[in-house]
Amino acid sequence: MQKRHQSITSFLLERAKKMKSVPGYRKLWIEAQDEGYRCGKNQVQRLLQEAGYRSCTALKPGYRRAVSTLPVLPNLLNRRFSVGEPNKVWVSDITQIRCKEGWLYLVAVMDLGT
Known part of the structure; x- marks a missing residue:
């Protein structure tokens, strides 16, 4: 029985590696069934849990990670929020609020010197 479990486990891990660790246990179970292994989904x-396998999520079809060509700007403020003189440092924040009519945007702009 132990050799059978090791055989199934090695097959599952090998197949998962070929599929870049994306499939979960259900898809790997189907792969094992198609390959001729007699095993249950829970098994x-x-x-896979005993082997420490965790599937990772695949990117959705058509989704691409954004490649930014903009330069990374330096952090000039560096969390020093107390400024001695007005009109030197301005900060802002924006948030969106869902309302019955649609989305509303709330913007706050502050001068740290006052």
């Missing part, structure tokens, strides 16, 4: 889940 596959338990074997």
